[in-house]
Amino acid sequence: MNQHKKINYSNLFQSYGTIIAGLMVILVFSLLRPDAFFTVRNLINISRQISLQVIIAIGATLIMAVGEFDLSIGALASLGGVIAAKMSVAGVPLVFCFLAPIVICFVIGWINGWIVTKFNVLSFVTTLGMSTILAGFTFWITGGSTVFQNIPKTFSYIGSKNLLSIPYLSIIMLVFTFIFWFVMRHMTFGRKLYAIGGNVTAANVSGIHVQKNKKLAFAICGSMSAITGVLMASRLGSAHPTGGDSFFLPSYAAVYLGSTVFKEGIPNIWGTFVGAAILGILANGLTILQVPTYIQDILTGTIIILAVIAQKIGRGAAQ
């Protein structure tokens, strides 16, 4: 037992390297712009900025845990936002405006999973196709233009208001992170997803319903995308037919970055949270420093690659 503890200490940097790097980023920004960066107001601001990214990346984490890929999350978010906005314009009660996209995208996600598991199609290809289909639908519904006229004021409430000066969006993000951390860590569903992701044949032989669990993972991922889209529409008070697309790549960046946190190489919820947070903090800090966005992109991409390389090197040394 004693020996076991020692090993943990020696692996400290390897296990928490990404977090340490994240803290260093915060430190640097704080030193450079103490007046603007490290303030309560800005931290709250950051938490709102990353909230949507975290929520959608949680869905992507489930998909990655099960060893698949979902390229349609951006298109699902766009669709979700547009459906909610359109329904609210039509005068549908707000609850249904928010619930309907979540249910619809759950079904679409389920269909993704069904195609992948039933016909053994690569999820990469399936969801690429689905993404294109959804983009077409969204364009059809909206005629290609942003939905913003006649949206009731109450629609924007949840996306823009605070509870005791903390944005609802940030609270929702934390609630989802906690729930899914619990699901993935302490519930059979999460265990089964990790088993399937680790060795799908062995999971099947061990009596795990591979197809059912995969479909459920895709469906939940669809719902999380829809929630992101709806909240985005609520925050902006409008819905753009490609508004969710920009979430897609950063989501996987967050998951990959996150898989370097805590557990080596395995997608996990708090890791994804930290990954999205690091990306958000970078964007925020660099903007405060008035670094042009194209330089931000270059830096962000470099950091993602370096984090993954650092982890691989760490693991190699450990063996």
Add this chain to the structure above:
Amino acid sequence: MLLQTASISKQFNGISALKNIHFEIEAGEIHGLVGENGAGKSTLIKILSGVYSLDSGQIIWNGQPVEIQNPYQSHQLGITVIHQDRNLIPSFSGIENAYLGLDYETRNAGLRIDWKKMRRRVEDKAVDLGIEIDFSLPASALSPSQRTMLEIVRAMMTDCRLLILDEPTASLTDKESELLFDTIQRLKERNTAVLYVTHRMDEIFRLTQRTTVLKNGEMVGTVLTKDVDKEKLIGLMTDNWTSEKMEIRKEFKEMLLTVTHLRSKDQSVRDASIDVHSGEILGIFGLGGSGRTEFLECIYGLRRIEAGTVLLENVELKNHTPAQSLKSGLVLICEDRRGMGLVTNLSLKQNIVLSTIDEYAQIGIVNEKKELSDTKEKIDEFGIRTEGPNQPVSQLSGGNQQKVVFARALLSRPKVLLCDEPTQAVDVKTRAEIHRLLRQLAEAGSGIVFVSSDLSEVLSVADRIVVMAGGRTGDHIENDGITAEQILSICYQD
């Protein structure tokens, strides 16, 4: 002396895997390497082949100290390893596989690949070694023994001075093994050194001149094989542990599993029937390609069935999935434990409870206290050598991995346990433990189906024996005075 190791040592996470190994092998020698699971055989091989670097000590090659830091350097010296899990690219032809790691032959100033020349060179080499396989076929179309032969051809394409064979006969039938032994003898005559790693003692005595014994990462010694016998050698490996003879039963309780005229969709199983009683160990013996593995997979619901019935306690299983089989009390232990048995990146604990995870949960939330205590109990019960319940199973030795597979199977309280080669690549002691365990399970009322390509093992364990050949099963024979020759004669009838 071709190769010597001067007191090499290797540690993992502060635990010694190899300590002060003084090993040597001469050119033209067939040298056996034996030891229980976890004795350090694999570690030694991996150091020689450059997969692991050593912590201390030295490797001396042809009298010169050398450093082997990666597989390429090892290969450059002339060391080739042929593993249990073969390193071939399934979709590549035999010729392409033989040329893996070599520059392809070219013509027209290197612009075109000279397939003819490549084929000729590969085939010449094969003739030279007395190996007959069709090199135009993709590796996936070859039988296990042919794949081993293909790997030997590949090893010999370059100047291989030391060939390391790791459990080469694990998935071969007796007849295929004979072919392999001939080839090994031919290599010896060509002055190639062969390091032969196996759990099968008969092969050690048949092939080797000297044998090195490892135990718990330390070297027990190197002996002249002709100076020792089987008991002596096993004694060196295990501190003079002796095996016990199993008792064969003739009377059983009620019928548990009846399979009649089963045919698989892919026709690998054509017409197979068995019945298994409570309290019985039914042995299925079949050569490679007899459909024995596929048969078990059909029963378990892993492979599609075209015709026939599976009755478990008089209830028919139809279009069943593994999950359903498991729920009704039918459990399969796969031959391929790394590929199909375990989720190797997950912990011991998570693997052990994998099949029964739902029983540990209420409204989907896992009771982790019970999970942990049950795991610890199983670790003790099976004597699994591990750092603890949270160690990834990938870090366990083969025998301990198999114990994890068994622990998981037993947690689901099987009525009928289907075991496919459960003692493959497992040391003699674990093997006997598994045999005893199966007998205990049978005594407690389960029915056991025991599939093996090791005839002597089937004869020593099974109460009744079914011979399988060409996807068909024969009669149930009582294991009472029947001899190996009689069984084999049934196999080779057609």
